Amino acid sequence: MTTTTKPVRTLADIAAPNGVFSIIAMDQRNTLRRMFTAVGIEASDADMVQAKTDVARALSPLASGILFDPTFGVPAVTGNDALAESCGLLVASEPAERGKHGVEPVTHRDPQLDSRWVLEQGGDANKFFAQLRADRPLAGRDLVTECLDAVREVVADCAEVGIPSVIENLVYPLDGEDFSGKRREDAIIESARALNEIDCDLLKLEYPGSPEGCRRLAEVLDRPWAVLSAGVPFDDFTKVLEVAFDEGGASGFIAGRSVWRESLPLQGQERTTFLQDVALPRLERLVSVAADRARPWTDVRA
Numbered sequence: 001m002t003t004t005t006k007p008v009r010t011l012a013d014i015a016a017p018n019g020v021f022s023i024i025a026m027d028q029r030n031t032l033r034r035m036f037t038a039v040g041i042e043a044s045d046a047d048m049v050q051a052k053t054d055v056a057r058a059l060s061p062l063a064s065g066i067l068f069d070p071t072f073g074v075p076a077v078t079g080n081d082a083l084a085e086s087c088g089l090l091v092a093s094e095p096a097e098r099g100k101h102g103v104e105p106v107t108h109r110d111p112q113l114d115s116r117w118v119l120e121q122g123g124d125a126n127k128f129f130a131q132l133r134a135d136r137p138l139a140g141r142d143l144v145t146e147c148l149d150a151v152r153e154v155v156a157d158c159a160e161v162g163i164p165s166v167i168e169n170l171v172y173p174l175d176g177e178d179f180s181g182k183r184r185e186d187a188i189i190e191s192a193r194a195l196n197e198i199d200c201d202l203l204k205l206e207y208p209g210s211p212e213g214c215r216r217l218a219e220v221l222d223r224p225w226a227v228l229s230a231g232v233p234f235d236d237f238t239k240v241l242e243v244a245f246d247e248g249g250a251s252g253f254i255a256g257r258s259v260w261r262e263s264l265p266l267q268g269q270e271r272t273t274f275l276q277d278v279a280l281p282r283l284e285r286l287v288s289v290a291a292d293r294a295r296p297w298t299d300v301r302a
Contacts, residue, residue: 007162011201011224011297013124014065014088014164019296021202021226021252022287023065024259026055027073027092027127032264035257039265045072051271052076055260058275060087062283067127067254070113071096074121090166091123093154098131103175105131107147109154115161125164127204128154132169134194135187148194155200167195168204168228168254185213193220202297204228204254207240214248224251224297231257234282238289245293252294259283 015021028035032051036043043051052068053076060066060077065088068074074091077083093113099106107130118126132147151167158165171187173179179187188208195203203225208217217225227244229237237258244250259282263271 008119009124009163011125011164011301014090014166015252015297016064016287016291018291019251019298020290020294021065021224021254021297022063022283022290023067023090023226023252023254024055024059024063024283025067025228025254025256026052026260027067027069027090028256029069029071029096032072035261035264041265048072049076051264053080053082054271054275055263055279056087057082058272058280059259059283060084062280062287063087064252065090065124067092067256069096070121074123078122088124089122090125090127091118091121092127092129093118094129101141101143104133104136104143105172106143107131107150109150111153115154115158115163118163119161123163125166125202126154126158127166127168129168129170130195131172132191132194133171133174133187134191136174144194148198151195151198151200155198158201159199164201166202166204167198167200169195170206170230181209185209185216189213189216189220192217192225196221196223199223202226202251206230207244208248211243211247214244214246214250218247218249221249222300224295224300226250226252226254229253229255229258231261234258238285241286241289242293245290245295249295249300251297251300252290253286255283255286259286 049072052073061084067090069092095110115126155165185208
């Protein structure tokens with residue numbers, strides 16, 4: 001792992017004492033507003049902040065970390081007791097608006113949202129969202145190089161400042177592509193292979209779709225990775241975790257909508273009750289599965 005002389009934070013600050021990542025994600029901004037709209041609510045900024053505060057207050061005592069955006073998430077846990085002391089804070093440093101090249105997303109970095117800025121937000125790790133298709137045909141604009149260069153800049157900046165770099169990747173279909181099955185699995189594997197060459201601390205990756213895909217993923221990685229939930233139903237995500245841990249050697253999970261999605265249309269005590277009676281037991285289940293089957297990040301980095 002790339003380190004500085006005196007790291008300010010390490011992966012231990014966002015992992016449980018057993019070396020496993022049990023992280024709640026709620027770093028959505030525009031997506032979260034659309035989720036409110038989908039249930040008939042035109043959410044104000046205050047609504048966005050309150051939803052994140054409620055999730056943090058209910059779930060952070062059990063989570064090893066929570067992933068928030070700087071616009072609504074960091075304010076949701078600033079100046080109150082909503083974030084448990086035992087829970088690390090990951091701050092999303094990618095720009096809220098991402099450009100497009102045709103139908104393809106363009107990954108870019110805002111230099112002002114650097115690792116010192118993450119520390120100023122109270123963060124323990126810098127999470128950067130990339131959208132890489134490493135298997136993209138080399139024609140026209142080189143989006144692969146642009147994405148990898150942005151990731152390299154983030155990782156180098158984190159190493160210089162001394163905080164963990166957490167790189168998230170989502171693959172995407174090319175124009176007119178049948179993006180399913182083996183095609184999608186190959187895209188996830190090849191993008192992970194390319195990102196693995198950059199010395200980030202933790203990769204946040206999609207489930208490649210099968211036990212064989214997880215074994216292939218394990219073969220190309222020599223750093224810890226955590227499984228993202230991508231909004232799949234909770235029961236499906238639990239099964240995904242078991243395979244990712246057993247076959248892929250994943251070191252934990254970073255789960256969002258699968259855990260807290262249904263809390264959004266609720267308010268006040270109704271939301272609190274749902275988070276305590278439904279979302280928290282879901283998180284407890286995920287933590288239990290991870291504790292039993294995930295590979296501690298310390299074993300990967302030993």
